Every structure is written in C-alpha cells, then in structure tokens.
Amino acid sequence: MKKPTIKDVARLAGVSFKTVSRVVNKEASVSDSVRERVNECIKQLNYQPNRTARTMRKAPFSLAFVYDNPNSHYVIEMQNGIISQCRENGFELVIHPTDSRSEEVGKELAAMIGSSQIGGVILTPPLSENRELVTFLIGQQAKVVRILSGSEPPDNLAPVVYVDDVAAAQTLTSHLLSQGHTSIGFIGFNDSHESSRGRLKGFTQAHLERGLSVNKNLILDGEFTFESGMEMTRILMESDNKPTAIVACNDEIAAGAVFQARILNYQIPEDLSVAGFENSPFAIQTWPHLTTIDQPNVQIAAAAAKLVINMMQKPDTEHISSAGFTLNLIERDSVTCLTQ
Structure with missing residues (x-):
C-alpha cells in the first residue's frame, strides 16, 4: 500500500494540509477541536511526518540538554525527563556534554545552536550558574531554561527550575x-x-x-x-x-x-x-x-523541558515563568538512634 501523505490526512480531516502541518508541529494557532480531529486522522492512517521536510522548516524544532556532570545516574534521569516532553510535543533532543571551565564553551554552544536547528537550551549546574554564558546564549536567539539550587529564582535573566537544597x-x-x-x-x-x-x-x-x-x-x-x-x-x-x-x-x-x-x-x-x-x-x-x-530528577528535567518548549512555541510571550521543587526525606536503615 502507498504510504499516506500529509494531503491524505488533510483530505480525511477536511482541513488544509497547512493545518495538518501546524498540528504535527505543535503550533498554538489551531483550535482544540481541529487538533483532535487531525490527530485522530493521523492515527487512523498511521501517517508518519516527513523528517526531512521538518528539517527544512525555518522554525527550530530541537532543544539541547547541556551538562558538565560526572554523575551518570543524574545525566540519564535528566535525559529521560526531557525526552518525555520532547516526544509529547514533537521535538528532537540534542544531548551535549561540555567542559564548563573551558573559555570556549560559549562559542562551542553557539556553533551547536547554529548547526542543529536548536531553539531552546536547558542548562544544569555549574553551567546554569554562569550568568555570562546565559546572557550570551540569549543573544544567540536561544530560549534558555536554567536548573539551579535555591528557594526562588535569583533574577529575571531566564526561567529557572529551582531545587531547595x-x-x-x-x-x-x-x-x-x-x-x-x-x-x-x-x-x-x-x-x-x-x-x-x-x-x-x-x-x-x-x-x-x-x-x-x-x-x-x-x-x-x-x-x-x-x-x-x-x-x-x-x-x-x-x-x-x-x-x-x-x-x-x-x-x-x-x-x-x-x-x-x-x-x-x-x-x-x-x-x-x-x-x-x-x-x-x-x-x-x-x-x-x-x-x-529524594531529588526527583526526571520530574525536574521534565519541568525544565516543558518551560523551554512553551517558550519556543510562543516566542512573543514576555512573562518569564519558573518552577520550584521542595525535596523530601526518605528514612531507611543507615541511620539509627544514638544510644547513650
């Protein structure tokens, strides 16, 4: 059987192929009823979007997870949290380890942004604590979300997911x-x-x-x-x-x-x-x-991804929102009452 096309979906849904494209790309300018109808037709026809065509779009469709952390467990959980939001919203994820101490880290990330259709960047400590780097990336037209330690955002430079250590x-x-x-x-x-x-x-x-x-x-x-x-x-x-x-x-x-x-x-x-x-x-x-x-890294990363995707989908939004996490104690057997 012939592979279904975007026009087949449009014909079945009774909309233009541009509307189907907007639904596929998670654009906000589509009503909920139309979006639901188009998604049902996509599912019915088992339509798979053309990845090459997406690459040709002017609008960035990828976001980057940038880190400098030797803890593999932390990195994997962060990746999983971000990927969950990328899949839900039709975005690609670029995973980029780097040396936060390098004087070339800004140029390195600017080159990555320019070559990979990246519109959003999630920074983890210590990179997220570097105000100069964050300012530079914003100047490269990237949407930046920082994961930081704290009980509130330290400034209005860029959105923050903060963890109250x-x-x-x-x-x-x-x-x-x-x-x-x-x-x-x-x-x-x-x-x-x-x-x-x-x-x-x-x-x-x-x-x-x-x-x-x-x-x-x-x-x-x-x-x-x-x-x-x-x-x-x-x-x-x-x-x-x-x-x-x-x-x-x-x-x-x-x-x-x-x-x-x-x-x-x-x-x-x-x-x-x-x-x-x-x-x-x-x-x-x-x-x-x-x-x-208990530090829920998957949820923390998902919250950061949700923020940056929202910024990419609604680039004209001026309000900078943030998200905070309070961490809970888990009691196990490695601690006991000290007998006098």
Whole structure:
C-alpha cells in the first residue's frame, strides 16, 4: 500500500494540509477541536511526518540538554525527563556534554545552536550558574531554561527550575540530630557548586536551630564520587574527634562512606549512621539502604523541558515563568538512634 501523505490526512480531516502541518508541529494557532480531529486522522492512517521536510522548516524544532556532570545516574534521569516532553510535543533532543571551565564553551554552544536547528537550551549546574554564558546564549536567539539550587529564582535573566537544597539538607540534618547525634560529619563540600553550598548551609542551620555549633573539623571538601567518599570517611574515622553520623553531599559519596567504614571495622548504623542525598540507585544498592533526600530528577528535567518548549512555541510571550521543587526525606536503615 502507498504510504499516506500529509494531503491524505488533510483530505480525511477536511482541513488544509497547512493545518495538518501546524498540528504535527505543535503550533498554538489551531483550535482544540481541529487538533483532535487531525490527530485522530493521523492515527487512523498511521501517517508518519516527513523528517526531512521538518528539517527544512525555518522554525527550530530541537532543544539541547547541556551538562558538565560526572554523575551518570543524574545525566540519564535528566535525559529521560526531557525526552518525555520532547516526544509529547514533537521535538528532537540534542544531548551535549561540555567542559564548563573551558573559555570556549560559549562559542562551542553557539556553533551547536547554529548547526542543529536548536531553539531552546536547558542548562544544569555549574553551567546554569554562569550568568555570562546565559546572557550570551540569549543573544544567540536561544530560549534558555536554567536548573539551579535555591528557594526562588535569583533574577529575571531566564526561567529557572529551582531545587531547595538548603531546606532539604536542614531537614536531613535535623533528623540526625533528633536521633541524638550531635557530632556529625559533612563530606563532599565543593565551593564551586551552588548545590553544595546550599546543602552545607542547611546542615549549619539545623545545628543553629537547636542552639548547637558546627565543628568545622568535621566538614571535608571532596568530589561527588565513591572514591572521594571513602577517603573523606577514612580521614574522619581515623581522627581523634570521630563523628557518630555523616551527612554526604550525594548518595555516591555516602556509599563510599559505608564501604570505608566497614573496612575500618565500623558497623552501619550501630557504630556510624550515614545519610546521603538525591535518592539515586546507590541509595538502595548500598547495604543497609541509605537514608537520603529524594531529588526527583526526571520530574525536574521534565519541568525544565516543558518551560523551554512553551517558550519556543510562543516566542512573543514576555512573562518569564519558573518552577520550584521542595525535596523530601526518605528514612531507611543507615541511620539509627544514638544510644547513650
């Protein structure tokens, strides 16, 4: 049988082929009733849009996910969240890892935008924290959405999907304090990441809220990796001022902490309680399973994609909207009440 064409769909739906094209391309200038009728005809005929013809359109139909993050779990979840919105709205996704420290990152992204029909860009930390880069990309006529740590958008430069790391870390630390732990280590701090600074701030606020001071000797800088978690835990547990609990900046660090504690013959959680952050696979692959903060990366990424697609479909909209996420505590077996 002959492959159905856009004109076959138009004839069956009783509309022009341009109207079918508008429906296929998710343009806003079509009534809901017409859109529903055309989509039903597309489904009935099993019509597949011509990808080459879409490439010839002047309007961009792709968006880019740009990141500099070694955490493969984070990246995959972000991709899945963005792809869900792309498929729903007929957009393509370009996945672009880059070096946020490179002086050429702006030119690199400008070349990508110009060659790939990209109209929207989703930036994750630390790229999203670079105001100069965001301003540059906006100057390249790209619609930009930033995923940032915070309790509200920091400015009106571009839309933000913000994640409240401060409140989450405060909730997590308060939970440990309520279990009798007053000597708590904080591992994985990295001053170049806003999320890390936010988590340390929440950690500190939880102590101050109870009239307690923070022992700075128990705060260690490190990377968001398993190996770094091992090394920081070794330093803490071989010191004269051993903590009874550890808050790690992510679950991978926490998993490394649990592994190293066992090497040093400490039982988890009897001798040392360990809590993570993000609720990644490490949280349930580690034994005992980690108490952690649930960071719904798929939903966060989907919210960012929805914002940028809306901006691409309605380019004349002046209002800049944003979306926020409050993170929840998940209690598991890696934390226990400290017996006096």
